[in-house]
Amino acid sequence: MDRRTLIRLAATSGAAIATGSLTAGRSAQARPGPRSTVASDGSGDFTTIQAAVDAVPAGNTARFTIDIAPGTYRGQVIIPADRPNILLRGRGRRPDQVVITDDRANGTPRPDGGTWGTSGSASVTVDGAGFAARNLTFANSFDEAAHPEITGRQAVAVLTRADRLEFDTVRFLGNQDTLYVNSPAADVPARIYLRRCYVEGDVDFVFGRGTAAFDRCRIHSLDRGSATGNGYVTAPSTSVANPYGLLFSACTFTSDAPPASVHLGRPWHPGQDPNAIGQTVIRDSWLGAHIGAAPWSDFGAWSWREARFAEYHNRGPGALVTPDRPQLTRSEAAGCTVTAFLAGADGWSPDC
Known part of the structure; x- marks a missing residue:
């Protein structure tokens, strides 16, 4: 019996998994449950990540770990809805030693005609609930300078549309639209926990x-070469029916861009949806000088003042308190925590 058959049998038998921490930096430990390995040199069970994902049994109910050897893995990866509970785990010493990347943008032509669009540009798309990733890098390597003919430059590294997702010590690299946290429908919450991650x-x-809670992450704005307009960190489109959108708690906001040239966010209303009342809350975080005194921006005809933008107890040269920077009260801040954002009706508390 070959190893792939053994993997499938282990999964379908409902092998138990541990509920221990995914804390980054500790030495690798055996984690009970089905698993497979990916190595581009052929030394693992698979040479591509998509092949390993496709081999996970449909409807898998236990944590299925896919260990990935150091290297760069090119090509889109799709985690379908019928492949839940997958953990992608980089086996390098650092997250930059395992890179999953693709290089298409919104306006990149499709082989069958048309263009990929923003969602179609994603290097990795996650529709499987309970997905987790640890100690690796997701990137979209679309080269804007090399393709001046492509005007639709949105190039997503990761698109999420599922609930109860965990990212631990993961890097997300791109330019425009790097991390797209979506949901199956406007009124359906989809929760994501990001711990000690890096997003640029x-x-x-x-x-x-x-609903995404960034816990002790670094959020890095790239310098676009402008003295005053180097982009926007967030563009939430949270449904008015959802009390929780984007939360940044104990994070660090950095940039090499000039002072006061980056905005913290603007409200995105997809299809001009008036019920997309976006929420971004930044609390107990350090903000660099690239953030100015009026860091929230309108998006077309939609005013930022109608969105749910707020800060609380931030510090650093970019953490000014001005009339253009709404601040949470102490009682409001008590309800805007990582725990509150993620709990939902089922009381979810991620184990990483």
Whole structure:
């Protein structure tokens, strides 16, 4: 019996999994449950990540770990809805040693005609609930300078549309629209927990209607070469029916861009939806000088003042308190925590 058959049998038998921490930096430990390995040199069970994902049994109910050897893995990866509970785990010493990347943008031509669009540009798309990733890098390597003919430059590294997702010590690299946190429908919450991650980009590089809690992450704005307009960190489109959108708690906002040249966010109304009342809350975080005194911006005809933008107890040269920077009260801040954002009706508390 070959190893792939053994993997499938282990999964379908409902092998138990541990509920221990995914804390980054500790030495690798055996984690009970089905698993497979990916190595581009042929030394693993698979040479591509998509092949390993496709081999996970449909409807898998236990944590299925896919260990990925150091290297760069090119090509789109799709985690379908019928492949839940997958963990992608980089086996390098650092997250930059395992890179999953693709290089298409919104306006990149499709082989069958038309263009990919923003969602279609994603290097990795996650529709499987309970997905997790640890100690690796997701990137979209679309080269804007090399393709001046492509005007639709949104190039997503990761698109999420599922609930109860965990990212631990993961890097997200791109330019415009790096991390797209979406949900199956406007009124359906989809929760994502990001712990000690690194996200970089320039325009709207954290966006969407999902509920995402960034815990002790670094958010890095790239320098677009402008003295005054180097983009926007967030573009939430949270449904008015959802009390929770984007939360940044104990994060660090950095950039090499000039002072006061980056906005914290603007409200995205997809299809001009008036019920997309976006929420971005930044609390207990350090903000660099690239953030100015009026960091929230309108989006077309939609005023930022009608969105749910707020700060609380931030510090650093970019953490000014002005009339253009709404601040949470102490009682409001008590309800805007990582725990509150993620709990939902089922009381979810991520184990990483």
